[in-house]
Amino acid sequence: MSIYQKYEPVIGLEIHLQLSTESKAFCADDAAFGGGPNTHVSAISLGHPGTLPRLNKKQVEYAVRLGLALGSKINMTNAFDRKNYFYTDLPKGYQITQDKLPVSVGGSLELRMEGYRRTVRIHHIHMEEDAGKSIHDIAPNHSLIDLNRAGVPLLEIVSEPDLRSAEEVDAFMTAMRQLARYLEISDGNMQEGSMRCDVNVSVRKKGDTRLGERCEIKNVNSMRYARQAIEFETKRQIDLLENGEEISRETLNFNPATGVTTPMRDKESAHDYRYFPDPDLPPVVLEDDWVDGIKGSLPALPQVLFEKFTHEYQLSDYDASLLTAEKSWALYFEAFVKHTQHFKAAANLTINKLMPSLGEASPLEDASITPGRMAAFVQLIEDGKVSASVAYQRLFPALMEQPEKEPLALAQSLNLLQTADTGFLEKIVDDVMASNPDKVKEFQNGKKGLIGFFMGEVMKASKGKAEPKTANELIAKKLAKQV
Numbered sequence: 001m002s003i004y005q006k007y008e009p010v011i012g013l014e015i016h017l018q019l020s021t022e023s024k025a026f027c028a029d030d031a032a033f034g035g036g037p038n039t040h041v042s043a044i045s046l047g048h049p050g051t052l053p054r055l056n057k058k059q060v061e062y063a064v065r066l067g068l069a070l071g072s073k074i075n076m077t078n079a080f081d082r083k084n085y086f087y088t089d090l091p092k093g094y095q096i097t098q099d100k101l102p103v104s105v106g107g108s109l110e111l112r113m114e115g116y117r118r119t120v121r122i123h124h125i126h127m128e129e130d131a132g133k134s135i136h137d138i139a140p141n142h143s144l145i146d147l148n149r150a151g152v153p154l155l156e157i158v159s160e161p162d163l164r165s166a167e168e169v170d171a172f173m174t175a176m177r178q179l180a181r182y183l184e185i186s187d188g189n190m191q192e193g194s195m196r197c198d199v200n201v202s203v204r205k206k207g208d209t210r211l212g213e214r215c216e217i218k219n220v221n222s223m224r225y226a227r228q229a230i231e232f233e234t235k236r237q238i239d240l241l242e243n244g245e246e247i248s249r250e251t252l253n254f255n256p257a258t259g260v261t262t263p264m265r266d267k268e269s270a271h272d273y274r275y276f277p278d279p280d281l282p283p284v285v286l287e288d289d290w291v292d293g294i295k296g297s298l299p300a301l302p303q304v305l306f307e308k309f310t311h312e313y314q315l316s317d318y319d320a321s322l323l324t325a326e327k328s329w330a331l332y333f334e335a336f337v338k339h340t341q342h343f344k345a346a347a348n349l350t351i352n353k354l355m356p357s358l359g360e361a362s363p364l365e366d367a368s369i370t371p372g373r374m375a376a377f378v379q380l381i382e383d384g385k386v387s388a389s390v391a392y393q394r395l396f397p398a399l400m401e402q403p404e405k406e407p408l409a410l411a412q413s414l415n416l417l418q419t420a421d422t423g424f425l426e427k428i429v430d431d432v433m434a435s436n437p438d439k440v441k442e443f444q445n446g447k448k449g450l451i452g453f454f455m456g457e458v459m460k461a462s463k464g465k466a467e468p469k470t471a472n473e474l475i476a477k478k479l480a481k482q483v
């Protein structure tokens with residue numbers, strides 16, 4: 001056993017989620033991603049003296065939504081603090097965040113891993129604002145600053161150190177993104193920075209219950225980097241311990257170009273933020289009715305739908321994961337199975353034809369084919385009116401182009417219905433036998449498995465229209481006759 005296998009990584013995440021509110025956290029500036037540099041700003045986000053923040057109610061609503069979905073306890077009184085540090089992307093000289101009284105505490109998220117489940121406890125969720133963006137790689141001798149992002153509302157979700165591998169981290173991030181999208185509080189887009197995380201990593205010998213000293217890797221903005229950073233950091237720490245050295249608590253940067261973590265030297269390593277309650281913002285006092293209203297309006301959650309799809313509809317874990325990955329897909333599928341009991345066929349059709357035809361992540365509610373027509377389509381196959389391959393390869397594309405048509409009528413007009421008409425089939429069987437005299441002989445000499453070959457040829461010649469049972473009987477009869 002290699003030394004590395006004697007250890008396990010212990011990981012806790014601090015996920016930053018950018019909320020999809022229209023305006024910023026404490027002023028009316030546009031909170032949308034993009035825009036020309038420094039166009040989504042005002043005296044407030046520029047940190048001019050004398051300006052006052054005003055809380056965006058949507059931010060609180062979104063925070064409560066996530067807290068409730070994770071089973072957290074909502075702090076009916078929560079409060080904002082100032083986190084003080086100096087940096088050019090922070091014109092006020094402090095970030096408004098929540099330190100002592102965050103919006104919610106506790107809760108958990110369950111991950112489905114290969115062959116086991118992992119429950120990750122949430123320590124707390126707090127509200128805060130984002131900083132601006134320093135740009136060092138455009139002008140050769142200058143640093144540039146874009147304050148569009150300054151003041152955009154964020155949630156920070158802090159997990160307990162319950163993750164044990166890079167795969168679990170990936171699953172956790174994916175599940176959190178999925179949940180945020182279901183709740184419509186964030187698009188969770190990592191490329192645009194709507195979701196990023198700080199990864200806290202320590203290692204310990206397997207079986208140990210005590211936590212080791214940890215390092216924090218800041219601002220990881222892709223799943224792949226998270227995985228690489230964890231793998232590198234785990235090995236680095238194990239090597240140190242095996243050399244009899246100690247891990248020192250550090251804040252690290254991960255460099256994707258080199259795959260290496262290195263200690264940071266800027267603001268983040270100075271941990272003297274001098275938090276104190278923001279005197280400009282009174283405590284946030286929530287009303288029971290308001291929170292109950294949010295609770296009542298939560299959508300069906302991905303985990304619940306997954307259980308329903310696997311138990312009630314008997315779908316595989318794989319199918320259920322795909323169908324519940326996006327809320328619009330799950331809702332479409334729910335509408336679909338209101339019209340049919342053929343759950344597996346419905347899942348296949350949705351996954352293999354409908355979803356790819358719409359392109360990745362486009363909402364299925366935009367699908368032009370109604371769930372009712374999708375069900376009628378499945379029924380055509382189930383009733384043997386159209387063969388599965390003809391239905392998939394020819395009827396479905398036609399339906400995509402003419403979604404207003406009923407599948408049966410469309411199949412008729414395209415001449416795709418299967419036929420048990422023996423006159424039609426007999427001619428095809430005769431032709432197939434005539435052009436394969438050798439195979440006919442082999443069959444008659446006892447190679448009965450060749451019946452499959454003849455079926456295939458008849459299907460091909462009939463362009464998939466031969467009704468299989470009738471065709472099979474006919475072939476068997478004709479081959480036998482010639483003995």
Ligand code: ADP
Pocket residue numbers: 010011012013014158159160161162200201202211212213214
């Ligand atoms: P701080 O207040 O210094 O940021 P916290 O105790 O709040 O530290 O933890 C921050 C994050 O670090 C959490 O996600 C937590 O799960 C994680 N964490 C804490 N201790 C460890 C550890 N020994 N190993 C790995 N992660 C840890």
Ligand code: MG
Pocket residue numbers: 014
């Ligand atoms: Mg922290």
